[in-house]
Amino acid sequence: MxxxxxxxxxxxxxxxxxxxxxxxxxxxxxxIELNMxxxxxxxxxxxxxxxxxxxAFLVAAVCGILYLNKKQLKYDFIAxxxxxxGLLFTxxxxxxxxxxxxxxxxxxxxxxxxxxxxxxxxxxxxxxLLLRRGVDNPEKRARFGSVYAIIGFASVPLTxxxxxxxxxxxxxxxxxxxxxxxxxxxxxxxxxxxxIAFTVLFAALLWHRSLLAARESELEILRAQTEVLEFGEVLxx
Amino acid sequence: MTNLSYFITGYxxxxxxxxxxxxxxxxxxxxxxxxxxELSRQN
Numbered sequence: 516m517x518x519x520x521x522x523x524x525x526x527x528x529x530x531x532x533x534x535x536x537x538x539x540x541x542x543x544x545x546x547i548e549l550n551m552x553x554x555x556x557x558x559x560x561x562x563x564x565x566x567x568x569x570x571a572f573l574v575a576a577v578c579g580i581l582y583l584n585k586k587q588l589k590y591d592f593i594a595x596x597x598x599x600x601g602l603l604f605t606x607x608x609x610x611x612x613x614x615x616x617x618x619x620x621x622x623x624x625x626x627x628x629x630x631x632x633x634x635x636x637x638x639x640x641x642x643x644l645l646l647r648r649g650v651d652n653p654e655k656r657a658r659f660g661s662v663y664a665i666i667g668f669a670s671v672p673l674t675x676x677x678x679x680x681x682x683x684x685x686x687x688x689x690x691x692x693x694x695x696x697x698x699x700x701x702x703x704x705x706x707x708x709x710x711i712a713f714t715v716l717f718a719a720l721l722w723h724r725s726l727l728a729a730r731e732s733e734l735e736i737l738r739a740q741t742e743v744l745e746f747g748e749v750l751x752x
Numbered sequence: 753m754t755n756l757s758y759f760i761t762g763y764x765x766x767x768x769x770x771x772x773x774x775x776x777x778x779x780x781x782x783x784x785x786x787x788x789x790e791l792s793r794q795n
Contacts, residue, residue, distance in 0.1 A: 538763075552755040557762035564766070603773050607766050614762040618755055716770075723777055730784050737791050 523722050530719040533712035537563075537705070545705040557615040559705050563713040565608035565633075569671050571601025571717060572640065576668035579661035588732065589725075591657035594664050595647065596724035598640050600717060605637045620684065628677040629685035636670040643667060653732060 541559050548555035578594035581587075612630075613623045624630065643663050650656040678685045698706075753761075 554755045554758045554762070556759055557766075560763070560766050600773075603769060607769050610765045610769070611762045614758055614765060618753075618758050720773070720777075727777065727780055727784065730788075731780075734784060734787055734791065738787075741791055741794055 523719070523726075526715065526722065527719045530712070530716040533708070533715050537709040537712040540705045540708055545702055546699065548702075551619055554615055554618050557611050559709040560713075561608055561611040561615060562706060563709040564604045564611065566710055567713045567717045568601050568605035568608055568636075569675060570714070571597045571604060571721075572636070572664075572668055572671050574721070575601065575643075575664040579664035582657055582661045583665075586654075588653060588657055589729065591653075591660055592725045592728035592732065593721065594660060596721050596728050598643050598664065600720050600724060602637060602640050602644070604713070604717070605633065605640075609633060609637070625684070627685055628681040628683045629674070632670070632674040632677040636674045639667045639670045653735070 537559070541556050545556060545559065547553050574597040575594040578590040578597065582590035582594065609630075616625075617623050643660065646663060647656055647660055650659055677683065
């Protein structure tokens with residue numbers, strides 16, 4: 516089983532229920548937007564996924580700082596897990612955004628500042644995963660990963676503020692002076708529940724993945740020890 | 753494609769990606785269990 520303790524089991528179950536509740540609100544509670552029609556309802560999970568993607572990269576950067584200060588590998592496991600999950604949610608935001616864009620903008624993709632910076636952000640963190648694969652020493656890998664996660668985080672505010680500072684067709688929801696998309700309370704409530712649901716889901720996934728990352732590391736060390744023992748036996752023979 | 757089919761596709765992609773990741777975690781867990789058994793047998 517993937518559940519190693521009671522709290523994690525509880526958190527996972529809560530995440531499942533919240534995602535289900537959020538989806539039910541999307542289907543039955545949120546009204547259909549007048550101009551865009553039902554496809555606008557993709558917005559609730561699209562925004563939540565984009566938000567969690569950025570939160571995950573923030574967690575990775577914070578864990579990077581903590582690792583460099585305390586030299587405890589657990590922070591590296593959390594940072595790595597946060598980046599992997601952050602990329603998952605960034606991919607969800609990108610693909611759902613493309614599906615929403617097709618009937619509204621009449622194109623799957625456009626090199627708009629928000630879409631471009633989001634792609635740069637995603638490739639920055641794909642680079643993080645590739646870099647880690649190339650380093651065998653766990654401490655060296657953690658050190659490189661931490662520095663990369665901290666520097667790579669620069670791409671996150673760039674993405675967040677791109678639609679506020681540059682000319683873009685992408686609507687701005689948070690912190691916009693004028694509402695780009697007219698929203699009524701039921702829409703805000705559905706969005707809030709979706710964001711909470713995705714945040715709890717992120718916490719549960721991060722916990723699961725960090726535990727697995729720790730186990731991967733233990734096995735890596737065990738494997739290396741076994742190889743040394745086998746090599747010693749060959750030399751003795 | 754109609755507006756409704758884009759909506760359905762959107763949520764299929766969202767839940768599909770989430771499901772695929774959870775499946776990836778379960779597969780990883782199984783692989784780690786198997787490797788641990790093999791290594792403890794070798795030692």
